[in-house]
Amino acid sequence: xxxxxxxxxxxxxxxxxxxxxxxxxxxxxxxxxxxxxxxxxxxxxxxxxxxxxxxxxxxxxxxxxxxxxxxxxxxxxxxxxxxxxxxxxxxxxxxxxxxxxxxxxxxxxxxxxx
Amino acid sequence: xxxxxxxxxxxxxxxxxxxxxxxxxxxxxxxxxxxxxxxxxxxxxxxxxxxxxxxxxxxxxxxxxxxxxxxxxxxxxxxxxxxxxxxxxxxxxxxxxxxxxxxxxxxxx
Numbered sequence: 164x165x166x167x168x169x170x171x172x173x174x175x176x177x178x179x180x181x182x183x184x185x186x187x188x189x190x191x192x193x194x195x196x197x198x199x200x201x202x203x204x205x206x207x208x209x210x211x212x213x214x215x216x217x218x219x220x221x222x223x224x225x226x227x228x229x230x231x232x233x234x235x236x237x238x239x240x241x242x243x244x245x246x247x248x249x250x251x252x253x254x255x256x257x258x259x260x261x262x263x264x265x266x267x268x269x270x271x272x273x274x275x276x277x
Numbered sequence: 278x279x280x281x282x283x284x285x286x287x288x289x290x291x292x293x294x295x296x297x298x299x300x301x302x303x304x305x306x307x308x309x310x311x312x313x314x315x316x317x318x319x320x321x322x323x324x325x326x327x328x329x330x331x332x333x334x335x336x337x338x339x340x341x342x343x344x345x346x347x348x349x350x351x352x353x354x355x356x357x358x359x360x361x362x363x364x365x366x367x368x369x370x371x372x373x374x375x376x377x378x379x380x381x382x383x384x385x386x
Contacts, residue, residue: 205376253319268319
């Protein structure tokens with residue numbers, strides 16, 4: 164079973180370029196999340212979506228945008244990348260209202276902005 | 278503000294027991310989570326506590342005290358494969374997870 168897929172696995176990007184990180188789930192979960200993980204820091208929420216058609220800002224949304232056109236896909240776009248956006252990006256899903264509210268994570272995208 | 282504190286690194290011996298502590302302060306509380314993350318991989322769910330007390334799941338147990346804003350993860354009969362980072366996260370009133378920086382656990386033979 165695929166669960167959650169992310170693409171690309173890794174990418175080197177020139178500063179000022181735009182890029183879209185893709186996330187697709189086959190779990191039919193209503194909520195999806197984008198996190199970044201940096202050394203020495205906890206996972207930080209960038210944007211989230213509680214259901215298709217709605218999105219919300221997390222702790223560190225600046226420089227990022229998302230869309231949720233359907234249940235399965237939640238792309239993250241960097242309009243004009245900067246070196247401080249070098250990070251590992253994780254997409255996650257959960258079923259809001261489930262007993263444990265557990266979040267399931269994709270394998271991550273390692274992004275380097277030069 | 279919201280804050281999760283856990284030790285940066287711990288070392289333990291194969292076959293022993295280790296306790297990883299976590300203190301949390303969040304706007305509202307809807308449960309405390311522990312995740313395991315091996316180097317270069319995604320976090321995977323270990324446990325969820327929403328009521329006070331101890332939850333046991335095989336070699337792993339998790340404890341919660343809501344009045345103290347405190348949780349711990351207890352790992353018994355340590356194996357080399359338990360070498361990983363352990364992430365503590367509190368779910369706030371908006372059902373968002375606030376994450377600690379993680380505790381890197383090093384297991385020595």
